[in-house]
Amino acid sequence: MTKPPTRIQTRNRAAILSAGLDVFSQFGFRGATLDQIADAAGLSKPNLLYYFPSKESIHTALLERLLDTWLDPLKALDGTGDPVQEIIAYAQRKLTLSRDYPRESRLWANEILQGAPRIEDTLRTDLKTLVDEKAAIIKAWANDGKIADVDPHHLIFSIWAFTQHYADFDVQVRAVLGEKAPYDGASVFLDTLYAKLLQP
Amino acid sequence: MTKPPTRIQTRNRAAILSAGLDVFSQFGFRGATLDQIADAAGLSKPNLLYYFPSKESIHTALLERLLDTWLDPLKALDGTGDPVQEIIAYAQRKLTLSRDYPRESRLWANEILQGAPRIEDTLRTDLKTLVDEKAAIIKAWANDGKIADVDPHHLIFSIWAFTQHYADFDVQVRAVLGEKAPYDGASVFLDTLYAKLLQP
DNA sequence: GTCTATAAGTCGATAGAC
DNA sequence: GTCTATCGACTTATAGAC
Numbered sequence: 001m002t003k004p005p006t007r008i009q010t011r012n013r014a015a016i017l018s019a020g021l022d023v024f025s026q027f028g029f030r031g032a033t034l035d036q037i038a039d040a041a042g043l044s045k046p047n048l049l050y051y052f053p054s055k056e057s058i059h060t061a062l063l064e065r066l067l068d069t070w071l072d073p074l075k076a077l078d079g080t081g082d083p084v085q086e087i088i089a090y091a092q093r094k095l096t097l098s099r100d101y102p103r104e105s106r107l108w109a110n111e112i113l114q115g116a117p118r119i120e121d122t123l124r125t126d127l128k129t130l131v132d133e134k135a136a137i138i139k140a141w142a143n144d145g146k147i148a149d150v151d152p153h154h155l156i157f158s159i160w161a162f163t164q165h166y167a168d169f170d171v172q173v174r175a176v177l178g179e180k181a182p183y184d185g186a187s188v189f190l191d192t193l194y195a196k197l198l199q200p
Numbered sequence: 201m202t203k204p205p206t207r208i209q210t211r212n213r214a215a216i217l218s219a220g221l222d223v224f225s226q227f228g229f230r231g232a233t234l235d236q237i238a239d240a241a242g243l244s245k246p247n248l249l250y251y252f253p254s255k256e257s258i259h260t261a262l263l264e265r266l267l268d269t270w271l272d273p274l275k276a277l278d279g280t281g282d283p284v285q286e287i288i289a290y291a292q293r294k295l296t297l298s299r300d301y302p303r304e305s306r307l308w309a310n311e312i313l314q315g316a317p318r319i320e321d322t323l324r325t326d327l328k329t330l331v332d333e334k335a336a337i338i339k340a341w342a343n344d345g346k347i348a349d350v351d352p353h354h355l356i357f358s359i360w361a362f363t364q365h366y367a368d369f370d371v372q373v374r375a376v377l378g379e380k381a382p383y384d385g386a387s388v389f390l391d392t393l394y395a396k397l398l399q400p
Numbered sequence: 401g402t403c404t405a406t407a408a409g410t411c412g413a414t415a416g417a418c
Numbered sequence: 419g420t421c422t423a424t425c426g427a428c429t430t431a432t433a434g435a436c
Contacts, residue, residue: 026314031230034434046401049435106313109368113306113313114226116371123375131376148396153377154389161365162358168309169360171316175323176331177353189354196348196396208417208423234408247424249409 013051015041017065020058025106028114029059063111063119066104071127073097074156077134083141084198091159091190098167099183105167131156147198155197162190213251215241217265220258225306228314229259263311263319266304271327273297274356277334283341284398291359291390298367299383305367331356347398355397362390 019040023032034055038048052058073093077086098105111119135152142149166173166182173182205213219240223232234255238248252258273293277286298305311319335352342349366373366382373382 028228028231028310028314031228031314033432035432045434046436053435055434109309109313110228112369112372113309114228114231116375120371120375123372127372128376128378148392150392151385151389153380154385157365157373157376157386158362158389158393160369161361165357165361169312171320172312172323172327173357175316175320176328176357178328180353185351185354186357189351189358192348192350193358193393193397196399197393199396206417206422212423233406235406244425245408246410246426250423253409255408 009051012041012043012047015043016048016051016058017062020062021103021107024059024062025103025110028110029055029118030114060118062107066107067119067122067126069097069101069104070108071130074130074134077137079137079140083138083146084195087138087147087155087159087198088191088194091163091194092187094159094163095166095183095187095190098163098165102167102170105164109164109168145200148200150197159194162186162193209251212241212243212247216243216248216251216258217262220262221303221307224259224262225303225310228310229255230314260318262307266307267319267322267326269297269301269304270308271330274330274334277337279337279340283338283346284395287338287347287355287359287398288391288394291363291394292387294359294363295366295383295387295390298363302367302370305364309364309368345400348400350397359394362386362393 016037019037020032022040023036026032027036032055034045034048037058038045041048052061073090076093077090116123131153135156138147138152138155141147142152163186166186170182216237219237220232222240223236226232227236232255234245234248237255237258238245241248252261273290276293277290316323331353335356338347338352338355341347342352363386366386370382
């Protein structure tokens with residue numbers, strides 16, 4: 001029988017994961033240190049290693065938790081809905097995710113940039129399957145003349161690229177925009193971009 | 201008087217910069233080690249430090265060299281040319297850059313992801329100035345009715361995001377596409393995307 | 401707190417090019 | 419023979435883990 005976690009365990013595990021997200025998303029796996037994470041979590045390093053047996057295990061826990069969050073917006077793309085609206089709504093969901101979970105976006109970006117050593121298999125299986133499935137839906141819409149005929153894979157890449165840019169390149173976006181807030185303008189632009197692109 | 205570099209110096213400095221690009225672009229500044237770089241350059245660590253006084257100095261040299269390469273395509277955007285063609289040509293130049301210099305793109309991405317500690321000032325000055333200047337040109341085109349009226353800053357962001365995605369997220373792109381080559385499809389998609397968006 | 405590995409950077413000595 | 423280039427061994431600090 002596994003014992004239910006105590007309140008202290010629940011709190012500390014959550015603190016470690018949040019601290020790990022802070023540090024891993026900024027420095028990548030190799031650049032992050034347990035000292036930084038322990039510090040950010042308000043725990044001693046030995047205490048941190050009482051909850052997670054290794055640096056790797058914290059990172060893995062974060063990536064696993066992230067995967068669902070990250071794929072959910074695409075899973076929700078509905079083949080029976082209005083084509084243009086469905087795609088734009090997906091892109092807007094993704095932009096909201098970037099705004100509300102920028103650390104998660106950067107964790108993902110770091111992992112991919114470094115060659116995705118820990119999730120390459122998942123990319124080739126789960127992610128590819130999901131994307132191919134949704135790409136088929138988009139292709140069918142194009143064939144029915146409901147949207148313009150564009151390559152569905154590159155359409156999806158463009159949505160990922162554009163929306164995640166605002167989280168991953170946040171510093172650069174803000175440096176260029178100055179005082180102007182990024183996300184309102186991005187949302188309007190995104191609407192226009194895909195409405196015009198997809199118009200049959 | 202500074203002496204001209206010997207052939208050995210030229211060769212070794214080039215080897216170190218190339219090796220540094222390999223390692224920094226994959227692991228980020230903190231994740232990279234001098235041993236890795238020395239190994240990749242075919243030199244001993246002391247010998248490497250004979251040419252560059254520190255890890256930091258290699259990284260700085262790479263970023264400085266990169267900056268021009270990175271901004272040149274935007275500088276070439278010509279206010280007297282045909283508006284739609286100019287913008288699409290800029291995007292295509294940027295895509296070519298991603299294809300031919302993926303390590304440079306990832307070095308940049310790593311630096312920004314980590315909060316751009318070494319280039320934040322450059323972003324706020326040189327980059328912002330350049331972008332604002334080109335954004336003004338694009339805005340003027342829109343006011344003259346030569347292109348559709350879209351936010352020029354977000355237009356530029358979208359070009360950066362989409363084109364750099366193929367270098368920075370290379371592993372993910374290839375995992376999803378399988379055997380299909382990325383860049384041909386990306387180039388076609390990009391043409392369609394901006395032609396439709398900018399059509400007045 | 402301790403242990404062990406690995407990191408960045410130094411030093412002194414020497415091999416090799418011109 | 420002198421200056422350039424190289425390297426093994428070392429120091430100090432910091433890393434992950436117990």
